[in-house]
Amino acid sequence: MRPSEPARRGVSLAAREALWALAFLAIPLAFFLFIRIWPAFQALWLSLFDWHADPSQRPFVGLEHYHQMLEDRLLLKALQNTLAYTLLGVPTQILLGLGIALLLNAVTRFRDVFRAIYFAPYVTPAAAVAWVFSWMLSPNFGIVNEILGVFGIPPQPFLTSPSQALVTVTMVVVWQNLGFQVVLFLAGLQNIPRDYYEAARIDGASNWQLFRHITLPLLNPVMVFSAVIGTIGFLQLFTQVVNLNFTDQGGPLGSTLTLALYIYQQAFARFDLGYAAAITVLLFVIILAITLVQLRLLSRRVEY
C-alpha cells in the first residue's frame, strides 16, 4: 500500500463504501428472497395443483381450490373468527400497553423491575401459558371463578363455552403480548424531548392537552408499528388456540378456529397441501391489504 497513491480511478470512495454496504446487504437479502419470498410464490403455484408426494403426479386443477373456498363454511368461520380476534385484540393491547407505559413512565423507581415483570409473559412459551390458563380458567376449580364467586358472580365456562372461548383466548394472547407493547411504548415515550412538555407547560397547557397534542402525535410512529405488527400477529394466531383446547383444536364448535390453524389442519392432518396453499394465498392477500390500509390511514408525519 502506497499512501501517496491517489484514489483508484473509476471507483470513488463513496461508491466503494456503497458497494461494500451492498455486499453485506446481499446476504440478508438473499436469505429473504429464498426463505421468505420464493416459498410465498411456491404456495401460489402449489395452490393450482392437487397434492401428491410424487411431484410428477400432481394433477393441475387450475382455480378449483379457490372455488372450493367459496363453499367452505368452516373456512368462513375461521375467517370470521380471525377478524374478530384482530378487531378485539389489537385495540385492547394497544390501549392497555399505552396505559401501562404511561404509568411506568411516571414512575422513576423500580421502573426496570416493573418492565421486566410485564415482559416476562412475552418470553414464556405459549404452551406453558396455555396450560397455566387452562387451570386458572377451569369452570369448576379455577381461581378466576373463585374470585368471581367472591363477588357473587356464578362460575363462567370460559374456554369450554362456544360463546366465551374466543374472547377468553384473545385475553390470554393480549396478556402475553402486553409486555412487548409496554416496552415499545415506553421507548416511544422516552424519545419525546422533555423541552416540548416544558414549553407547553409554561404556556399553561393542562395534562390532558399535553397528552392530546404532544404525546399522542409524537407516539404515532410507535402506534402504527404496534398496530401493524399486532394485526399481523392476530391474523396468524395459532399456537395459543391449539394449546388452549388441545383435544378439540379450534373448538368448542369451531368457535376459536383461526385461518392459520385451518391451514395447518388441511395441510398436515388431511395432506391436502394444494388446498392449504390456496388458503395461505388468501391469508397473504388479507394481511397485505390490511397492512397497506393501516399504513396509509394511520401514518402521519408530525414535526414540531
Add this chain to the structure above:
Amino acid sequence: MQKALVILIALLGAALAQGQVTITYWQYDFKSKVEAVNELIKKFEAANPGIRVLHQTFPYDAYQQKVASSIPAGQGPDVVNLFYGWLPTWVKAGYLQPLPAEYVRMVDNEFLGMAQAAKVEGRLYGIPTAVRSLALFYNRDLLNAAGFNTPPKTWDEFLNIASKLTVRQGNRFTQLGYAMAPDGQDHHLVREVLIRQFGGRPYSDDGRRVLYGDAAGLKAFTFYTDWFKKHNVGTLGNQFFPGNNAYRDAFIAGRVGMIIDGSFAIGTIRSGAKFNWGVAELPVEKVGGRKVNYGSFWMHGLTPLATGPKQAASLKFLEFLVSEETQRYWLEKVGELPARKSLIKDPKLTLDKVFGPFVLSLAYAKATPFVDEIGQRKVMTDAINRVLLENKDPAESWRMAVAEEQKLLDAFWK
C-alpha cells in the same frame, strides 16, 4: 485422482457384495415405544447382518407435518408408523405403497378383524403390532362407598351408579359419576358402540354412506346426550377439571366414579391413581344385549422411498415388527395388546384383571373406516356439543351431523 476413484469403486463393490442396506424407521416420541423399538432393532440387526435400521422419532404434534414434507423431498422414512385413521388420506396423497399378496393373506388369516381397516379399496397398506379397545374404568372405592360392589353390566345400572356418585355443592360439582368427554373417547362410543347396540349401523359396508341418520341412530345419540340432560351423571370432563385430558385426569385425581377410555390409558392411570380401581367391559343395552366395541391401532407401512434392496429389507423389518415374538415383547414392554388372534386367546391375558376386559372386547371390536379422521371426529364431537353446550334439539343436531359427515365422505371418494 484415478487411484482414489478405483479405491472408491472397490469399496462400493465390497459394500454391495456384503449387501449392506440401511433403512429408516419413523415413529412419534413415546418413551416406552422408543425404547422398545431400539431393543427390537438390535435384535433384528443381529439376525440380519446385511441390514441397518436407522430409528428416528418426532414429537407427536409435529409428526404428520414431518412426514408430509420429508417424503416428497426424498428424505423421509422407508418404514413409517401411523394411526390407522390417517391411512386413506396418506394413500390418496401417495405416501404409502401397497404390500405384496402374502402379507394380505397373513393379515386375513392371522390378525384380528379390525386389522382389515389397514386396507384401502382392497389393497393392504400396513400391519399393526398392537391394537387398542375401549372399556369402563371405575373407582372401586367410590362405588363401594355408595353400596355398589360390582361395576355396571347394563347402561341402566351404569346410569343408576353414576347419578348416585354425582355430588354437587351449590352450583358446582365436587364429584362426578361419569365424566363425559365428547372429544375424548365418547365420540367413538356413540358412533361405534351405542348406534350398533340400539340396532343401527354407522356406515354402509363400503364406508361411503352415513347410515346413522335412521331412528336407531337418533335413539342412540339421544340416549347419550340424555346422560347429561336427564340422568345427572355429572358433566363434561373439561367443565369439571382442567387440562388436556380432563376426564382422565379427574378420574386419576379420585373425583370421578367412572370413565370410558382406551387400553392406551392403562399406563397413565396405573401410575397416577392412588385408590382401588377396576376395569370392566363396556355395558350393554340390556342383559344379554349386543356387545360392541371400538378398536383402533397404529401400524407400520412402507413409503414410496423403500425401493429395490431397501424395499426387500423394509419388508423384512416390517415382518419382524409384527411377528408373534415382537407382539409378546411389546405387550410386556409397552403394555399394548397384541394384534394377532393366536395371542389374545392366552388365558394369562383374558383373565388379567386390567387387560382382560380389553382383550375380551377385541374379538368384537370394530375400527371405524375413517377417511378424514380429524373432520369426522369434529362432526361427532360437535353433534354432541351442540346439544350439551347450546341446548340444541338432539334430532336437529343429529341431522346436521349426518349431512356434514356425508359431505366429508363424498369429498374423499369423489
